[in-house]
Amino acid sequence: METVVQQIQGVPLNHYILFCSLIFTIGVVGVLIRRNVIIIMMSVELMLNSVNLLLAAFSAYSGDPSGQVFVFFIMALAAAEVAVGLAIIVMVYRNTRSVDINALNRLRG
Amino acid sequence: MIDLIWVIPLLPLIGFLVNGLGRNVLPKALVGIIGCGVVLAAFLVSCGVFGQVYALRQAGEPAAFTQPIFDWIRAGGLKVAFSFLVDPLSAVMLLIVTGIGFLIHVYSIGYMQHDKGFARFFAYLNLFIFFMLLLVLGSNYIVMFIGWEGVGLCSYLLIGFWFKNSAYAGAAKKAFVMNRIGDLGFLIAVFLIFSTFGTLEFAGIFPQAANMAMGDTTLLLITLLLFVAATGKSAQIPLFTWLPDAMAGPTPVSALIHAATMVTAGIYMIARSNILFTLSPITLQVVAAVGICTALLAAAIAITQNDIKKVLAYSTVSQLGYMFLGLGVGAFTGAFFHVITHAFFKALLFLGAGSVIHAMSDEQDMRSMGGLRKHLPVTYFTMLIGTVAIAGIPPLSGFFSKDEILAHAFAHSKGLWVLGFIGALFTAFYMFRMLFLTFFGSFRGSAEQKGHLHESPVTMTVPLVVLAILAVLGGLLNVPSALGGNHALANFLAPVFADSAAKAGTVHLDHTTEYVLMGVSALAALMMAFVAYRSYVVKGVVPAVDTAPRGWLSRLSYRKFYVDELYDALVVRPLNLLSVFLYRTVDRKALDGIVNGLGGAAGESGKGLRLLQSGNVGFYIFMMVIAVVALLAYGIVNG
Amino acid sequence: MSVFYFVAFLSIFFALMTIFAKSPVHSVLYLVITFFTFTVHYILLNAQFLAIVNFIVYMGAIMVLFLFVLMLLNLNKDTEPLKSNLVKVMGAIAGMCLLITLAGSFRILEIGGPDHMEPTEIGLVGNLGKVLFSEFLLPFEISSILLLTAMVGAVLLAKNDPKNA
Numbered sequence: 001m002e003t004v005v006q007q008i009q010g011v012p013l014n015h016y017i018l019f020c021s022l023i024f025t026i027g028v029v030g031v032l033i034r035r036n037v038i039i040i041m042m043s044v045e046l047m048l049n050s051v052n053l054l055l056a057a058f059s060a061y062s063g064d065p066s067g068q069v070f071v072f073f074i075m076a077l078a079a080a081e082v083a084v085g086l087a088i089i090v091m092v093y094r095n096t097r098s099v100d101i102n103a104l105n106r107l108r109g
Numbered sequence: 110m111i112d113l114i115w116v117i118p119l120l121p122l123i124g125f126l127v128n129g130l131g132r133n134v135l136p137k138a139l140v141g142i143i144g145c146g147v148v149l150a151a152f153l154v155s156c157g158v159f160g161q162v163y164a165l166r167q168a169g170e171p172a173a174f175t176q177p178i179f180d181w182i183r184a185g186g187l188k189v190a191f192s193f194l195v196d197p198l199s200a201v202m203l204l205i206v207t208g209i210g211f212l213i214h215v216y217s218i219g220y221m222q223h224d225k226g227f228a229r230f231f232a233y234l235n236l237f238i239f240f241m242l243l244l245v246l247g248s249n250y251i252v253m254f255i256g257w258e259g260v261g262l263c264s265y266l267l268i269g270f271w272f273k274n275s276a277y278a279g280a281a282k283k284a285f286v287m288n289r290i291g292d293l294g295f296l297i298a299v300f301l302i303f304s305t306f307g308t309l310e311f312a313g314i315f316p317q318a319a320n321m322a323m324g325d326t327t328l329l330l331i332t333l334l335l336f337v338a339a340t341g342k343s344a345q346i347p348l349f350t351w352l353p354d355a356m357a358g359p360t361p362v363s364a365l366i367h368a369a370t371m372v373t374a375g376i377y378m379i380a381r382s383n384i385l386f387t388l389s390p391i392t393l394q395v396v397a398a399v400g401i402c403t404a405l406l407a408a409a410i411a412i413t414q415n416d417i418k419k420v421l422a423y424s425t426v427s428q429l430g431y432m433f434l435g436l437g438v439g440a441f442t443g444a445f446f447h448v449i450t451h452a453f454f455k456a457l458l459f460l461g462a463g464s465v466i467h468a469m470s471d472e473q474d475m476r477s478m479g480g481l482r483k484h485l486p487v488t489y490f491t492m493l494i495g496t497v498a499i500a501g502i503p504p505l506s507g508f509f510s511k512d513e514i515l516a517h518a519f520a521h522s523k524g525l526w527v528l529g530f531i532g533a534l535f536t537a538f539y540m541f542r543m544l545f546l547t548f549f550g551s552f553r554g555s556a557e558q559k560g561h562l563h564e565s566p567v568t569m570t571v572p573l574v575v576l577a578i579l580a581v582l583g584g585l586l587n588v589p590s591a592l593g594g595n596h597a598l599a600n601f602l603a604p605v606f607a608d609s610a611a612k613a614g615t616v617h618l619d620h621t622t623e624y625v626l627m628g629v630s631a632l633a634a635l636m637m638a639f640v641a642y643r644s645y646v647v648k649g650v651v652p653a654v655d656t657a658p659r660g661w662l663s664r665l666s667y668r669k670f671y672v673d674e675l676y677d678a679l680v681v682r683p684l685n686l687l688s689v690f691l692y693r694t695v696d697r698k699a700l701d702g703i704v705n706g707l708g709g710a711a712g713e714s715g716k717g718l719r720l721l722q723s724g725n726v727g728f729y730i731f732m733m734v735i736a737v738v739a740l741l742a743y744g745i746v747n748g
Numbered sequence: 749m750s751v752f753y754f755v756a757f758l759s760i761f762f763a764l765m766t767i768f769a770k771s772p773v774h775s776v777l778y779l780v781i782t783f784f785t786f787t788v789h790y791i792l793l794n795a796q797f798l799a800i801v802n803f804i805v806y807m808g809a810i811m812v813l814f815l816f817v818l819m820l821l822n823l824n825k826d827t828e829p830l831k832s833n834l835v836k837v838m839g840a841i842a843g844m845c846l847l848i849t850l851a852g853s854f855r856i857l858e859i860g861g862p863d864h865m866e867p868t869e870i871g872l873v874g875n876l877g878k879v880l881f882s883e884f885l886l887p888f889e890i891s892s893i894l895l896l897t898a899m900v901g902a903v904l905l906a907k908n909d910p911k912n913a
Contacts, residue, residue: 011752013862017854019756023763025847030767032731032839036823039772042779042814046763049782049806052798053789056871060793061862065870065879071798072880075805076891080898082810086817087905093821101726108724727835734842741849745856 016057023050037089037099041082048078111161114176114193117154117203118242120147124235132228144231145214148238152207155200162200163601171604172196175248175312182251189309194248198445198605201598202245202377205452209369210238212572216460217361219568220467224359230270234365237263241370245377249309250299253378257295257342260371261288267366268358280354287351291341298334301327315384319608323388332385332392336399339375343429345403350673352426356418360463363418368425368455373448376432380605383441387609397437397521401528404430406670408535412542413667415652416473417462420543424499425455427536431514434529439613440517441606442587442599447510449598450583454498454507457576461492464565464573465547470558475546476652477554484562487570489548491577496544498580500537500634503627506583512627513589519626520618526626533630537637545645546652553651591623752792759785772823776814783807795871 023046030043052071059067089099096103124147128140135143165172173196182189214234221230240263244256262285269281299309305327306314321328339345344352355367366372379386379396386393404427411423428451435444466473468485482489498507511533519526552559564570588594603610618626644650653659659667721732759782766778783806790799869875880888 014854015752018851019759021847021850021854022760025843025850026760026763026767028734028846029839029843032727032734032842033836034767035727036772038814038817038821038823039767039775042775043767045806045810046766046779046782049786052802053786056790056793056795056798060795060868060871063868063870065876066883068795068798068871068876069880069884071795072801072876073884073887073891075801076895079805079810080895082813083898083902084905086813087902090817090820090906099821099823104726105724108722731838731842734846738842738845738849741846741853745849745852 013057013061016054020050020054020057023047023053035101037092037101038086040101041085041089045078045082048074111158111174111176111195113154114158114195114246115178117151117158117207118239118246120151120154121235121238121242123147125232125239128228128235129232132226132232135228137222137227140228140231141218144235145211145218147235148207148211148214151238151242152204152211155203155207158195159200159204162195162197166197166601166604171607173312173604175310186307187303187309189249189251191252192248192310193246193252194311195246196605197602198377198380199245201445201449201602203242205449206238206241206245206370209452209456209576210234210241210365212575213361213365213369213456213460216364216463216569216572217359219566220361220463221359226270230267230359233263233266233270234361237267237366237371241374244374248311250302250311251309253381254292254295254299257338257374257378258292260366260374261285261292261342264288264355264366264371267362268355270358270362274357277357280351280357284351284355287348288341291338291348294334294337294341298331298338301331301334305331311381315382315608318384318388319612321388323612324390325388328385329389329391332382332389333395335378335382335385336392336396339379339433340399341375342378343372343375343433344426345375345399345430345433346406349403349407349426350669350676353419353422353669356416356422360418360459360466363422364456364459364463367422368459369452372425372429373432373452376429376436376444376448379433379436380441380445383606384608384612386436387439387612393437393439395437397434397518397525400430400433400435400437401525401532402430403427404434404532405528405535408532408539409666410669411539412535413652413663414539415475417465417475417478417543417547418459418473420475420539421455421458421462424458424536424540427532428455428499431511431529431532434518434525435514438514438517438521438525439609440514441609442596442602443510443513443517445602446587446598447514449586450498450506450510450580453576453583454495454505454580457491457495457573457580458499460569460573460576461488461495464488464569465492467565467569468562469554470561472554472558475543476654477558478547478552479550479554480548480552481562482548485548485564487564487573491570491573492544492548494577494580496540498583499540500638501533501630502537502634502638503631504584506580506586508627508631509584509587509589512630513587515630516589516618516623516626519622530630530633534633534637537634538641541638541641542645545641549646550649589623591620591627752789755785755788755792759789772818773815776811776818779814780807780811783811790871793871794868797871797873797876 027043027047027050030046031040034040034043052074055067055071055074059065059071092104093099124143127143128135132140162172173194175192175194177190177192179191180188181191214231217230217234221227224230237260240256240259242256244253244260247253247256265281265285268284269278272278272281302314303309306317308314318328341348352367352372356363358366386396407423407426407430411420411427414420414423428447432444432447432451435441435447464485465478465481465488468481468488469478472478494505498505501508501511503509515526515529515533518529585594587596587598589596665671762778762782762785766775766782769775769778783802787799787803787807790796790802870879
């Protein structure tokens with residue numbers, strides 16, 4: 001373990017920031033270009049994960065454990081959110097027989 | 110008594126309020142008593158004030174008092190107090206306004222007896238007296254201006270008294286608008302005065318002005334503007350056309366406002382500001398020129414008029430022209446003397462005309478009159494006195510005052526005297542023409558009019574008699590030294606015109622010249638009276654009907670030299686076109702277009718923005734991302 | 749050091765595969781692999797607890813849940829709705845803009861992070877547990893209530909209503 005950790009010692013924090021921004025952007029693009037509701041939810045999970053990683057990185061680099069505790073809570077929350085979200089998707093599918101997001105436009109003005 | 114000066118304007122104001130508010134409940138007798146009583150009370154107090162001033166003048170004091178009533182405006186450097194000035198000039202004007210006002214109020218009781226608006230009439234008359242008193246008593250230009258505007262307002266109210274007739278209402282409007290044009294000149298002059306002298310009080314301005322150079326350009330501007338105001342109020346060229354039209358009002362109104370008091374406000378104002386005018390010789394020349402031109406023009410028109418009141422109206426304009434001529438040649442006392450005598454005989458003539466009209470069942474055309482001597486003896490005799498006075502035949506009052514003006518004109522410039530002399534010839538002619546057409550010959554009216562002919566009631570004839578006595582004796586006020594008098598009025602008013610006299614020097618004509626001038630004018634007046642007699646009594650000439658063909662001179666005179674038509678084409682029509690243009694184009698298209706356009710734009714933008722609500726969640730998320738990007742970009746750009 | 753870059757490259761590659769895969773099942777599988785790479789990242793940061801939790805909760809529970817729903821709805825490549833090309837391009841551009849602005853803002857903020865990491869023990873289970881149960885006790889308890897609520901909600905939502913069936 002120590003050698004692995006020693007290996008990581010040379011990575012500047014900025015690289016972590018850039019990397020996580022990239023993953024976040026990929027998640028955003030996924031939300032924008034997919035019409036399947038389930039895929040969109042997965043892209044949201046991807047975004048959450050990128051934030052988790054960044055928080056953990058900050059926490060490790062500054063020696064403050066609150067960051068990792070925060071990540072723990074985010075994970076719990078994400079689990080709850082996925083459960084409820086998928087339940088909603090199942091309901092929608094039951095009513096409209098499709099998971100196309102464009103079909104859900106009843107709020108049209 | 111001078112402490113009670115504030116009572117004098119207050120009494121007519123109370124009369125106005127009581128009669129105005131109670132016009133539907135008070136009985137006519139009470140209205141008449143209140144209306145005349147307040148003016149009589151004001152007259153008595155004015156007599157007391159005059160007596161005090163006279164005593165002081167006899168003792169050689171300048172006799173000028175300022176009585177402050179309250180502090181009115183305090184704004185930065187502008188301090189205007191509501192205060193009254195009592196000095197010889199205002200004391201004399203007080204007597205005239207309240208005295209003749211009282212006589213006319215008494216006359217109106219009889220004249221307006223059968224009118225439904227009896228109480229309203231008296232209320233307006235009292236209001237007019239109130240404003241006129243403010244005008245003559247004001248100790249600064251602002252209080253004078255309040256009175257100035259107020260008498261214009263009352264003039265409008267009284268000319269258009271029978272407002273249901275749209276022609277009369279139009280005449281009232283015309284008078285008011287022309288007065289307003291003059292008032293603009295007054296206001297601008299007041300602004301200039303304030304910026305030049307720093308104060309608006311007479312007692313502050315005139316001593317300062319006395320130290321200024323002769324021909325100072327600021328003073329020139331101020332006096333020209335003040336003169337514009339005077340032309341509006343006193344019906345001189347170019348703002349005189351309202352006065353003949355103002356005959357639409359009841360005859361007592363014509364007598365009070367348009368003969369004796371309001372139209373003399375212009376002359377009073379110039380007499381009060383005499384030092385400013387003396388230091389602007391160019392303005393004085395303008396004043397004299399306008400005065401003599403107006404006198405001649407109005408006299409030329411009066412020769413062919415057939416309405417008895419119109420003849421008197423043009424006669425008033427002409428006599429006012431003489432007063433301005435007097436002011437222009439520096440005869441301030443002479444002009445003011447003519448104001449006094451003119452008030453006497455012109456009020457007398459108007460009231461007499463009213464009596465005639467009343468007897469003729471409201472007929473005003475002289476071609477339907479004639480031979481009224483037998484039926485209206487008192488009216489005839491008093492109007493004869495008035496006509497002789499205005500023609501300038503000695504020893505009546507008109508002779509003395511007109512002669513003083515003409516003498517000063519002669520000393521100033523021979524040409525002016527010649528023109529004034531011609532005007533006097535016209536005056537004598539048309540006045541006697543009016544007298545002869547009305548009272549001599551045989552009756553030319555209808556039979557039922559003849560049946561109605563009766564002498565007027567006592568309330569109407571007593572003022573006529575009083576005014577006739579004043580017209581006869583008025584000359585004694587200022588008998589020139591050439592005739593052995595001591596020119597009492599000139600001595601009385603000396604402190605008011607002292608600075609001007611110092612600057613301009615007094616005029617001295619040797620007595621021989623004066624006798625010649627007097628004799629010439631008296632003889633000429635008598636001669637013109639005889640010419641009129643020959644024409645209208647001996648030969649029995651009756652003026653032609655309106656449609657008869659006339660020579661071009663006669664037509665020019667009869668059509669009032671087309672001045673009204675000229676104003677209509679030059680001023681009224683372009684203003685109407687401008688108004689229509691502003692309404693159609695600016696108001697409806699532009700302004701409404703902007704307002705409606707804004708509303709329409711709001712609606713259209715709403716319709717457009719509505720399309721954003723597509724119901725498409727993907728689109729919403731896309732917008733969110735764009736927004737975040739925009740926020741971050743803004744943060745980056747602004748550091 | 750190169751381990752980090754290699755694993756990072758893998759994460760990015762599989763994340764892109766996730767969003768570009770045509771079949772939803774492939775998408776799910778790629779996402780699982782992406783999460784595995786994230787676990788490796790956590791290990792590199794010596795956040796051992798988080799790594800294990802990530803592995804168990806995300807990969808084991810959440811993605812399995814996604815797969816269950818996919819199977820339930822019987823989605824495959826044929827029934828996948830497609831977006832128009834314009835929308836795809838716009839989405840890609842918006843993403844690029846977001847990345848650029850994010851990077852730009854980080855540059856402006858000058859987050860001069862430390863160049864290297866001190867070896868740290870805070871990610872170990874015991875140490876994290878000490879912090880969790882002392883400072884963050886209340887949020888910890890409340891999150892359990894949250895999970896209970898979510899569970900109730902999900903069950904209620906997905907239940908077949910006997911009256912409407």
